[in-house]
Amino acid sequence: MSISSAADTDETNDAKDLPACQARVVAMVGNPNVGKTSLFNRLTNLLAKTSNFAGTTVDRRTGSADLDEGQTCTLVDLPGMYSLTASSPEEQVARSFITGESESPPEAVLVVVDATNLQRSLAVAREAIQCGRPTLVAVNMVELARKSGTTVDLEVLQNKLGCPVVGVSARTGEGVTELKAQLRDLLQPRKLVVLGAEAAAGSVDCDACGTCPFADGHRWASTLASESTGSRFVASEEWTDRVDKLTTHRFLGPIVFAAVMIAAFASVFYLAAYPMDWLDASFGWLIETVGGLLPAGDFNSLVTDGILAGIGGVVIFLPQICILFFMLAILEDSGYLSRAVVVIDQWMRRVGLPGQAFVPLLAAHACAIPAIMSTKVISNRRDRLAAIMVIPLMTCSARLPVYTMVAALLFPSSPWLAALLFASAYALGMLAAFVVAWMLKRSILPGEAAPLILDLPPYRTPSLSNAIRHAYERGWMFLRDAGTVILVISIVIWVLSTYPRLSDETFTEQIQTAGLSAETLDDAELENRRSLAAQEYAVIGRMGKFVQPVFEPLGFDWKISVGVMTSFAAREVVVSTLSILYGLGPEPEDESSLHDRLLSATDASGNPVFTTATCVSLLVFFVLAMQCLPTQAVTKKETGSWGWAIFQFGYMTVLAYVAALIAYQAVSRIT
Incomplete structure (x- = not known):
């Protein structure tokens, strides 16, 4: 094992490379399922921001970590990857970020590896070290390794890698204090820059294997893992294998x-x-x-x-x-x-x-x-x-x-x-x-798909804090993205449902045409009829009546038809549309929810609108229909052609309509 150094590097060169606003940036690198994000969350106390790398759709999470003793740093959680030299956008972005090709490079790199599977996760550590930035390796899940009877010699790893190595547990917090101390030391201006691990910076390809450019790195990782770990027993792996025989079984797995x-x-x-x-x-x-x-x-x-x-x-x-x-x-x-x-x-x-x-x-x-x-x-x-x-x-x-x-x-x-x-x-x-x-x-896309190569992580106790954070982010994303659309469309639906106004004379003519008289109807029935007539007279009622013949075979009345049309802007808008259409007009004596209003909704003949057949038909339609115009724009961008976007919209709409029609007719006959 050889360790290269840059003796002629200026003592404060790394710090000067970064602008003041980006000083003390640490990039976090690691394979998927090594607990990198869990460690990131612990170091940043779950206070992180998610954004995209400039000019890409690749996510990065950034957060401020308190390193104690009055020092802080900015952590950048890079996407999980198996190599820094492959061709995927995530790996390309990660490498360009670490090396400073796309923006100012980080001041240091924190590599997270899995103590229970060093052979798999050390290869990317080698490549990160070779990028030429000061590097710290965190051996995560040390408590799981102990439980499985595996011992990790951190000193051997440190000597072989040529950089500091710390054993930690993102789940329990073990070793985090020492990790912070090592990060504080790593971020100090230093003269030597470790390149390490048998090769010069950026040189990871080899000619030893004509078919795989990464074979040398994996052989090296396997050798180092065997030198630095020992195992007293393998009961945990045997237990995992027994469970996997059930969960991945050809027939029992789907069940x-x-x-x-x-x-x-x-x-x-x-x-x-x-x-x-x-x-x-x-x-x-x-x-x-x-x-x-x-x-x-x-x-x-x-x-x-x-x-x-x-x-x-x-x-x-x-x-x-x-x-x-x-x-x-x-x-x-x-x-x-x-x-x-x-x-x-x-x-x-x-x-x-x-x-x-x-x-x-x-x-x-x-x-x-x-x-x-x-x-x-x-x-x-x-x-x-x-x-x-x-x-x-x-x-x-x-x-x-x-x-x-x-x-x-x-x-x-x-x-x-x-x-x-x-x-x-x-x-x-x-x-x-x-x-x-x-x-x-x-038909139009003939050919066989490539087989999947997947590294199964070990079973472990899930992190509640990470799950809560994930749920919060998704919930906030839903409110943020859907809220604006829903607000705008709700206002538009209200306007279309309200204007033009139904005059008293027109309403009286409608009552007389139906063979009724205002004097023979009680006040409640008269108001209900007026509310329904006003909606049908408004723009949205006329639109609904116009398209209702198209959706009538699916069991949709004109209000549901309007909901379907508005939902093509955003699927969830159908709920707010129905909430408005079935909520306008006189309120009942007791406040009723949307659920109660929909259950009690009836058509002109007094029959329930939301029958079992209609509900099933509506569900099937929304499962299969393409009702998201922004998705169409992204399809055009990623395929480079509006033809694929139009084809996608067309086949999904036809599929949804036919499937909903079959579902409605079948359930109607059963019920």
């Missing part, structure tokens, strides 16, 4: 996956019941209070029936969104979600989707836009196009309010049945994606 997801969804409904009731009551009180303070008239109706009712109809589902992402974070942190990847990959490759597409497909459950952007990691254009075409079929967070609304209408008092419906909606989206991918493979 376990379905059971886990249904249990997770059931917990979402159970845990979210109380905060949802509180939010519902709070918005009801707010609407009543604000309505009492404002003078009667259009402005009062705009604020209460338009803005507050529209926003409240969506915000009420925030607890379920946060709890769902909390559960998904727990599953990912525990190591199970990677096993689910293996289970699903068995089916993905058969239908023509590459294994690399699973991460974008998983990310699409949050939002399709960053998921489509993340397909840059797929090098083959055919595989990348196939993934982009089916990503919007995954259930994103914008669909969750619709799923929740339908589940509450069908199973208001049965969380387990509601959870089963929720899971079925997710499964339908995944099944549709696989079917479409198979059809693309057999």
Whole structure:
């Protein structure tokens, strides 16, 4: 092992390279699943900001870390990666950031490796050291290594790597104080810059293997891992293997996956019941209070029936969104979600989707836009196009309010049945994606997808703080992104629902045409008829009546048809639209929620609007339809053609309509 140095480097060269505003920046590097982000969260006390590297769609998280003794530094959590020299955007961005090719380089690099699997995670440490920045290696999960009977000789690692090495546990906080001390020392101006690990800076390729440029690095990591670790027993690995035989089994694996997801969804409904009731009551009180303070008239109706009712109809589902992402974070942190990847990959490759597409497909459950952007990691254009075409079929967070609304209408008092419906909606989206991918493979995108190579992390106790942080970020993202759209559309819907005004003369003519008389109707029925007639007379009523024949075979009345049209701007807007359309007009004596109003809604003949068949049809339509115009813009950008974006919109709309039609007709005959 040789360690190179730059003796002629000026003593304060590193510090001078950075502008004052970016001084004391430390880049965090490591493989996926080594606990890098958990350590980042502990050092920054969960106070971090997420942004993109300039000119890219690659995320980076930055936060300020208190190193004690009055010193601080800025940590930059780089994306998890297996190499700094591969061709993916994440790895290219990480390398250019560390070396200073794209912006001022960090003052130091903190490499996080896994104590339970040094052989896998040391290779990227070698490459980080060779980038020429002062480097500190944090051996994470030392407590798990001890439990498994593995001992790590930190002194051997330090001597071989030629840089400081600290054993830590991001989960328990063990070794964090020493890590901070080492960071303080590392950030001091120094004369020597360690390049280390057998090669000069940037030279990692080798000619020893004609097929893999990274073979030398992995052989080196394997040798160093064997020299610096020892194991008394392997009971933990045997236990992991036994569990994996169940969770990744060809037939039992999907059953376990379905059971886990249904249990997770059931917990979402159970845990979210109380905060949802509180939010519902709070918005009801707010609407009543604000309505009492404002003078009667259009402005009062705009604020209460338009803005507050529209926003409240969506915000009420925030607890379920946060709890769902909390559960998904727990599953990912525990190591199970990677096993689910293996289970699903068995089916993905058969239908023509590459294994690399699973991460974008998983990310699409949050939002399709960053998921489509993340397909840059797929090098083959055919595989990348196939993934982009089916990503919007995954259930994103914008669909969750619709799923929740339908589940509450069908199973208001049965969380387990509601959870089963929720899971079925997710499964339908995944099944549709696989079917479409198979059809693309057999038609316009022929070819076989590349196999998946995945490193399964060990099972571990998930971090509650990380899961809470993830849920908070996703919930805030939902409110931030959806809130503006919902506010604007709620105002537009209110205006279209209110104007032009229905005159008394026109209403009297409508009553007489129907063979009725105002004198024969009681006040409540007269007001209800006036409210419905006013909505139908307004612009939105005329629009709904115009498009209703298109959606009538799906069981949608004109109000639901309007909701479908407005939802093409943003899926979740359908909830606020229905909240406005079914909330305008005289309030009942007791404050009723959107759920109660929808259950009691009737058509002109007095029949319920939201029958079982209509609810199922609405759910199927929203699972499969492309109702997000920003996603179309991203598809055009990533494919380089509006043709693919139009094709994506067209096939998803037709698929949603046909599937909803079949669902409505089938359920209507059963019920």
